[in-house]
Amino acid sequence: MRPFEQRAQTIIRRLPPHALAAEIGVLRGQVSECVLQNTDASLIMVDSWLPSDQQPERYKATKDQHAFDPAEIVSKHKREALARVHRFRGRAQIKEMSSVEAASQVEDCTLDLVFIDADHSYEGVREDIAAWFPKVKASGWIGGHDYQNPDARFCFGVDRAVDGWIEETGCTLETDLNFTWWARV
Numbered sequence: 001m002r003p004f005e006q007r008a009q010t011i012i013r014r015l016p017p018h019a020l021a022a023e024i025g026v027l028r029g030q031v032s033e034c035v036l037q038n039t040d041a042s043l044i045m046v047d048s049w050l051p052s053d054q055q056p057e058r059y060k061a062t063k064d065q066h067a068f069d070p071a072e073i074v075s076k077h078k079r080e081a082l083a084r085v086h087r088f089r090g091r092a093q094i095k096e097m098s099s100v101e102a103a104s105q106v107e108d109c110t111l112d113l114v115f116i117d118a119d120h121s122y123e124g125v126r127e128d129i130a131a132w133f134p135k136v137k138a139s140g141w142i143g144g145h146d147y148q149n150p151d152a153r154f155c156f157g158v159d160r161a162v163d164g165w166i167e168e169t170g171c172t173l174e175t176d177l178n179f180t181w182w183a184r185v
Contacts, residue, residue, distance in 0.1 A: 008034035025118030029081030116144035122157025147181035
């Protein structure tokens with residue numbers, strides 16, 4: 001199983017029938033397509049698809065390769081994502097904007113699951129968790145990618161932000177395939 005398929009499987013296992021979920025950080029839409037193809041869920045897909053010259057400095061400081069993608073690569077990623085989910089138009093809602101801005105457009109306690117895989121800086125992950133946690137229904141899931149990833153290029157501030165949030169909320173942390181983290185609300 002490829003890494004994006006592993007991430008998708010961790011999402012799929014946690015989705016109830018007819019779920020409403022959000023994926024924060026879509027990139028090429030591989031995880032989105034896998035989730036939509038294998039469930040009856042509806043998915044809010046959030047990505048800013050910003051080129052390197054518009055990325056926040058905190059994200060660039062992580063050295064994440066995607067913080068340095070030029071405009072032509074970012075446009076290619078966006079086109080790939082849109083093409084992958086085109087056939088799921090009724091269930092795929094694309095929001096090309098910042099995570100926090102997109103969260104402000106979603107009602108609290110309406111989502112069954114949120115998956116965060118965007119700005120991997122400590123500040124970025126904390127902001128994403130803070131913005132999206134209130135959107136999750138009781139007994140829903142919040143999670144993300146690159147937790148305890150031994151490759152330093154990818155973990156950046158994820159571990160610190162997730163561990164701090166877990167400590168603050170008292171939620172129970174679960175880990176799963178491909179360095180995913182999860183907490184039931």
